[in-house]
Amino acid sequence: MEEKRMIEVTVEGEVYTYPHGTPYRVIAADFQDRFPCEILLVNRDGKLCELHKVLDRNCTLKMVTAQDKPGIQTYERSAVFLMLKAFYDVVGRENVERISVEYSLSSALFVLARGNFTLDQPLLEQVEARMRELSAAAKPIEKRSISTDDAIDLFREAKLIHKAQLFSFRINSHVNVYSLDGFVDYFYGYMAPDTGYIKCFGLELFENGFVLRLPTQKNPNQLGDFRPSKKVFRELYESTLRSQALCAANVAELNTAISQGNATPLILAHEAMMEKKIGDIAAEIAQRREVRFVMIAGPSSSGKTTFSHRLSTQLRACGLRPHAIATDNYFKNREDTPRDENGNYDFEGLGAMDVEQFNTDMSRLLNGETVEIPSFNFKKGAREYNGNFLTLREGDVLVIEGIHCLNDQFTHSLPKESKYKIYISCLTTLNIDDHNRIPTTDARLLRRIERDARTRGYSAQATIKMWPSVRRGEENNIFPFQDSADMIFNSALIYETSLLKPYVQPLLFGVPRDSEEYIEAKRLLKFLNYFLPIPADNIPKTSLMREFIGGGCYHA
Numbered sequence: 001m002e003e004k005r006m007i008e009v010t011v012e013g014e015v016y017t018y019p020h021g022t023p024y025r026v027i028a029a030d031f032q033d034r035f036p037c038e039i040l041l042v043n044r045d046g047k048l049c050e051l052h053k054v055l056d057r058n059c060t061l062k063m064v065t066a067q068d069k070p071g072i073q074t075y076e077r078s079a080v081f082l083m084l085k086a087f088y089d090v091v092g093r094e095n096v097e098r099i100s101v102e103y104s105l106s107s108a109l110f111v112l113a114r115g116n117f118t119l120d121q122p123l124l125e126q127v128e129a130r131m132r133e134l135s136a137a138a139k140p141i142e143k144r145s146i147s148t149d150d151a152i153d154l155f156r157e158a159k160l161i162h163k164a165q166l167f168s169f170r171i172n173s174h175v176n177v178y179s180l181d182g183f184v185d186y187f188y189g190y191m192a193p194d195t196g197y198i199k200c201f202g203l204e205l206f207e208n209g210f211v212l213r214l215p216t217q218k219n220p221n222q223l224g225d226f227r228p229s230k231k232v233f234r235e236l237y238e239s240t241l242r243s244q245a246l247c248a249a250n251v252a253e254l255n256t257a258i259s260q261g262n263a264t265p266l267i268l269a270h271e272a273m274m275e276k277k278i279g280d281i282a283a284e285i286a287q288r289r290e291v292r293f294v295m296i297a298g299p300s301s302s303g304k305t306t307f308s309h310r311l312s313t314q315l316r317a318c319g320l321r322p323h324a325i326a327t328d329n330y331f332k333n334r335e336d337t338p339r340d341e342n343g344n345y346d347f348e349g350l351g352a353m354d355v356e357q358f359n360t361d362m363s364r365l366l367n368g369e370t371v372e373i374p375s376f377n378f379k380k381g382a383r384e385y386n387g388n389f390l391t392l393r394e395g396d397v398l399v400i401e402g403i404h405c406l407n408d409q410f411t412h413s414l415p416k417e418s419k420y421k422i423y424i425s426c427l428t429t430l431n432i433d434d435h436n437r438i439p440t441t442d443a444r445l446l447r448r449i450e451r452d453a454r455t456r457g458y459s460a461q462a463t464i465k466m467w468p469s470v471r472r473g474e475e476n477n478i479f480p481f482q483d484s485a486d487m488i489f490n491s492a493l494i495y496e497t498s499l500l501k502p503y504v505q506p507l508l509f510g511v512p513r514d515s516e517e518y519i520e521a522k523r524l525l526k527f528l529n530y531f532l533p534i535p536a537d538n539i540p541k542t543s544l545m546r547e548f549i550g551g552g553c554y555h556a
Helices: 024-034 069-091 121-136 148-157 161-167 230-245 251-259 263-287 304-317 355-366 440-456 460-477 479-484 496-509 518-528
Strands: 006-011 014-019 039-044 047-050 059-065 096-104 108-115 141-147 174-180 183-185 202-206 209-213 293-297 321-326 370-372 375-377 382-384 389-391 396-401 419-425 487-490
Touching: 006 024, 014 024, 024 039, 024 059, 039 069, 059 069, 069 096, 069 108, 069 121, 069 174, 069 183, 069 209, 069 518, 096 230, 108 202, 121 202, 141 148, 148 161, 148 174, 161 251, 230 419, 230 479, 230 487, 251 263, 263 304, 263 419, 263 487, 293 304, 304 321, 304 396, 304 419, 355 370, 419 479, 440 460, 440 496, 440 518, 460 479, 460 496, 460 518, 496 518
Parallel strands: 006 059, 293 396, 293 419, 321 396, 419 487
Antiparallel strands: 006 014, 039 047, 039 059, 096 108, 108 209, 141 174, 174 183, 202 209, 370 389, 375 382
């Protein structure tokens, strides 16, 4: 028998040799003791590979665990597959009408299930027990390529209509499907090689569905805390109902509307819904006559600036006189700015703000005094006073936007009744299909990539590189305070990914293949492939999306 050719594999700077055709899973096992959690994928020269793939060339390998973003995404996907298989096993496929993974909620996924069964905790305990049984058996998760036509027939027969509908817009002639002990499904992204890799999970009843609890990227070996924001959940749920009312609850339905020439009515209807919501918020503020400070905060690329302008317009329509104040003007001078653990200026923390000066100025305004509002010169790193005087009179309100606006420490001297706090975020409810959700952060990252390129000249690579740091700042300074808001505003628009596709796609193709950011760029490119594009022609000039693509009537 012919001896197998030996292949050189470089891991952490050391060269090892393995026979041609060795599964990556075998190689990963040799290095597992160097990692605190299980290796789920390998990065071969900048390309992610599942562990069932085999070695066929000299290469450099990096091990990917759930402490890496692609790893935790693989874990989540595999856990969803395991949950679906167990659910069908317990209740019987014939009794399942629909199981849909809706959105992420505090280290968990919210799931809706309908059919000929009673959704209660005893049923979930049976499903979880079946999941653990399958996990202990280390059942293989097998991948195979089938023709797109066969995939459409397969999912129609399985009554997964939205998956079949999604593939009708697919250009490729083949599609990869996964099977687990006879259960076949399609997933957007990579999977673990078998169910034995999925050990940490839990099922709990929540509202009118249940949650699949999962570990976090920080600690993949234990369940993350489940402390859901009821206000955010309520807004997500109401947004889902609005999407369903517009017949655009998933990408297949959105693509159908676009392909049939119905994109413009959909755009205008969703924009009208958003304008009505902003008008309702303005009316509520106008009714609270003691409110003088409208405080707006939200994560990056939520559309805070355009929202503030549109809210100001609606406040004027309610007889109030809004005045915009940016909290950025109350940054401490550069030499007084604290530094982080790496010695870099920490512009995200509350310590970067001159909290006392802000409170002094706002209290004086509240007392009827005239105050000179500062302007921060970012080039000089210093606060300046340029004669911008302000006095609050009857009917005047300040519309204040900034990262710390929901944190009462930032406005500690202002009476509670004088503040109306709004949390704005792009809470995506549109999913690819019932089993493949779209992370909210993806929508914001696409917005940010386009805006950074258009207004700051940043490459997609640069934006992707800084995104984890942006996310850390949000988790520390914004998300902990979201439940203190008087109002949650969802800035996500059903059509936005289709709109952004022609803008962002070329930028993502510009990310170098040999860069660390290429894997994320490639994932986003694959994600964009599911969407039919729409032109910007019929996007209103007042639309929040104009903040990102340009052409709006507001200075944003």
